[in-house]
Amino acid sequence: MSKGVLVDITRCMGCKACQVACKQWNDLPSSNPAFKDGLTSPPDMDGYTYTTVQIEVIEKDNDYTMRSGKRQCMHCLHPACASACFAKALQRDPKTGAVVYYPHLCVGCRYCMLACPFDIPKYEWDKQFPLIAKCQFCFDPNGKYDRLGHGLGPACVDTCPTGALKFGERDELLKEAWQRINRDPKYIKKVMGEKEAGGTSWLYISDVPFENFSFRPNLGTRPLPEYSHDFLKWTPVIAVGWGTLLTALYHYTKRREKIAAEKDKNVHM
Amino acid sequence: MSANKGLLQEIKEYNWKFTMTPARKVLFLLAGLGVVCMIFRLAVGLGMTTNLSDKWPWGLWIGFDVLTGVALAGGGYGTAIIVHVLHRGKYHAIARSAMLTSLLGYILVMAGLFMDIGQWFNFWRPFVSWGHASVLFEVFWCVSCYTTVQVLEFGEVVTEKVGTKYHAMFKKALPVLMIIGIIFPTLHQSSLGALYLIMVDKLYPLWWSPYLGLLFLMSSFFVGPAMICVETALAGRAFKHEVPIHVLRGLVRISGVFMILYLGLKFFDLVNRGVFNLIFKGNLEGNLFLLEVVLGVMIPIFIAFSGYSNTRKGLITFGVLVSGGLIFNRMNVVFTGMSAAIGGWYFPSIMEWAVSIGLVAIGALVYCFAAENFNVLDHHEEHHHNATA
Numbered sequence: 001m002s003k004g005v006l007v008d009i010t011r012c013m014g015c016k017a018c019q020v021a022c023k024q025w026n027d028l029p030s031s032n033p034a035f036k037d038g039l040t041s042p043p044d045m046d047g048y049t050y051t052t053v054q055i056e057v058i059e060k061d062n063d064y065t066m067r068s069g070k071r072q073c074m075h076c077l078h079p080a081c082a083s084a085c086f087a088k089a090l091q092r093d094p095k096t097g098a099v100v101y102y103p104h105l106c107v108g109c110r111y112c113m114l115a116c117p118f119d120i121p122k123y124e125w126d127k128q129f130p131l132i133a134k135c136q137f138c139f140d141p142n143g144k145y146d147r148l149g150h151g152l153g154p155a156c157v158d159t160c161p162t163g164a165l166k167f168g169e170r171d172e173l174l175k176e177a178w179q180r181i182n183r184d185p186k187y188i189k190k191v192m193g194e195k196e197a198g199g200t201s202w203l204y205i206s207d208v209p210f211e212n213f214s215f216r217p218n219l220g221t222r223p224l225p226e227y228s229h230d231f232l233k234w235t236p237v238i239a240v241g242w243g244t245l246l247t248a249l250y251h252y253t254k255r256r257e258k259i260a261a262e263k264d265k266n267v268h269m
Numbered sequence: 270m271s272a273n274k275g276l277l278q279e280i281k282e283y284n285w286k287f288t289m290t291p292a293r294k295v296l297f298l299l300a301g302l303g304v305v306c307m308i309f310r311l312a313v314g315l316g317m318t319t320n321l322s323d324k325w326p327w328g329l330w331i332g333f334d335v336l337t338g339v340a341l342a343g344g345g346y347g348t349a350i351i352v353h354v355l356h357r358g359k360y361h362a363i364a365r366s367a368m369l370t371s372l373l374g375y376i377l378v379m380a381g382l383f384m385d386i387g388q389w390f391n392f393w394r395p396f397v398s399w400g401h402a403s404v405l406f407e408v409f410w411c412v413s414c415y416t417t418v419q420v421l422e423f424g425e426v427v428t429e430k431v432g433t434k435y436h437a438m439f440k441k442a443l444p445v446l447m448i449i450g451i452i453f454p455t456l457h458q459s460s461l462g463a464l465y466l467i468m469v470d471k472l473y474p475l476w477w478s479p480y481l482g483l484l485f486l487m488s489s490f491f492v493g494p495a496m497i498c499v500e501t502a503l504a505g506r507a508f509k510h511e512v513p514i515h516v517l518r519g520l521v522r523i524s525g526v527f528m529i530l531y532l533g534l535k536f537f538d539l540v541n542r543g544v545f546n547l548i549f550k551g552n553l554e555g556n557l558f559l560l561e562v563v564l565g566v567m568i569p570i571f572i573a574f575s576g577y578s579n580t581r582k583g584l585i586t587f588g589v590l591v592s593g594g595l596i597f598n599r600m601n602v603v604f605t606g607m608s609a610a611i612g613g614w615y616f617p618s619i620m621e622w623a624v625s626i627g628l629v630a631i632g633a634l635v636y637c638f639a640a641e642n643f644n645v646l647d648h649h650e651e652h653h654h655n656a657t658a
Binding site: 044045046047082083084088089097105108110112119123130218220223227228229230231235239241243247253256 | 313
């Protein structure tokens with residue numbers, strides 16, 4: 001049974017305690033605050049920031065209102081990044097559902113950054129030998145930064161003072177998400193992450209459109225690794241079939257040429 | 270040359286030639302500049318030397334050096350099919366130069382990739398840690414293997430002159446190498462396009478297609494003759510070696526047939542997905558797509574099947590348009606098609622340009638060196654004479 005987190009945008013007050021907890025737990029360096037026309041800081045996740053709270057002013061019912069939403073890796077059930085990695089440096093832990101990065105395997109090609117439908121993996125651009133940075137769901141097979149392995153929730157969830165973040169089993173959280181939506185008409189009738197990109201461990205519910213928090217409006221529901229698989233499954237067939245065809249053609253045309261040469265006349269093909 | 274002499278001795282005694290011309294001095298300067306920038310990049314990392322960012326993790330080196338470089342080098346496997354598998358003797362005259370260009374192209378692609386990866390000392394990792402669900406895994410294996418195969422193929426040419434005692438061995442292995450050397454590019458030319466299949470939410474629908482792999486493969490095949498036209502025009506001037514018009518025209522027409530198929534598949538796919546009208550939307554994507562297809566595919570098809578392809582000028586125009594169109598296509602996939610989805614701004618830094626230009630300059634110099642020392646441009650085999658149509 002894989003784990004998950006339910007993010008309720010309506011309960012978030014934008015205090016960024018989760019951001020601080022993440023930095024502290026994961027020993028990530030801090031930096032001078034930088035804002036992008038608003039209160040979001042830093043403007044986006046980066047090579048040293050696994051999560052940011054996006055604070056947005058939103059037009060709603062002929063008025064302006066403020067909403068905030070925490071963004072981090074969604075921990076997809078069928079992660080595009082892991083399927084895109086040609087060195088298995090990103091792998092989904094089947095027990096917890098965490099999509100974990102193994103730096104020693106990484107080549108640094110950055111295909112995962114482009115493959116991710118949520119634009120999550122970031123890069124340590126300023127380093128001589130840069131690595132990918134992304135939320136690990138506080139799961140660490142080596143133990144040092146591990147919380148999930150000990151049955152604890154991620155550092156961000158533990159810190160959240162308003163209950164905007166809730167950690168648990170994904171199935172149960174999904175049920176609860178729909179209960180909350182059905183109980184209160186203010187919610188949009190959708191759980192972000194229920195089906196998007198084939199389903200994600202982190203689930204979002206909100207009373208304002210999800211696009212406000214940089215979710216792509218055109219997210220599909222088909223697991224993205226299937227697109228690659230539909231192509232790659234032909235590889236053995238093509239390699240063997242094409243090889244056989246070429247060998248046959250090679251011998252056929254060579255023989256034809258030889259016969260033509262013996263008869264001493266030109267070949268027209 | 271005595272076959273009993275040691276290989277090193279033979280290399281030492283071989284009469285190596287390299288003529289210095291003003292053009293080559295410029296190439297040396299550009300190559301030197303490129304090498305300096307490459308060393309600097311390897312020493313300090315990507316942030317200081319490139320304009321790449323979290324929004325634009327792939328830039329000029331992937332877009333031009335890798336995606337475009339591999340496609341332009343496609344002339345090698347295309348010629349191998351036509352000459353060595355289908356035994357169409359009249360094209361033998363261009364086989365070796367096309368395959369040399371291809372070999373050099375691939376070595377430069379590998380160099381470009383090496384520049385681009387952050388953990389470059391870790392480049393061998395996918396050989397042991399198999400991420401076989403990744404399209405990139407197929408690209409990596411096929412490109413590595415194919416480059417090795419091409420080096421061996423070129424061994425046949427080199428051992429004619431140096432290391433002659435190994436020549437018989439290379440000659441014997443050639444047919445097998447040729448066939449393996451066609452399978453690999455078929456796989457990775459298509460998988461380079463298929464890299465973008467997973468970006469279905471990001472790549473603009475005019476370029477994203479379930480047939481992206483097939484479209485990349487077809488375009489890499491039809492750009493081969495176009496590159497040969499450009500290359501023989503350049504080499505013809507430099508080495509006083511003219512390839513007969515009817516040889517080039519024959520290739521250009523093969524190319525034309527594949528361009529018609531390519532265009533057909535492209536339009537079928539656009540209609541099929543209901544995005545055909547996006548071409549005439551008048552936005553940046555639509556206009557650039559139109560430009561790419563009209564200049565790079567439609568006009569060249571017309572040239573190929575008109576009398577214009579009977580002239581040197583027509584052949585060069587065809588070559589320039591098709592090669593340019595292909596570069597434009599790859600750039601549209603990497604940049605134009607992605608820009609709306611990922612936002613921000615990317616333009617290559619001076620160092621990115623210097624490395625890319627430097628790599629091309631190195632390739633041109635090595636080509637000149639090989640053409641002067643080995644039988645690359647003037648090469649006819651006796652048994653092919655009577656097969657000439």
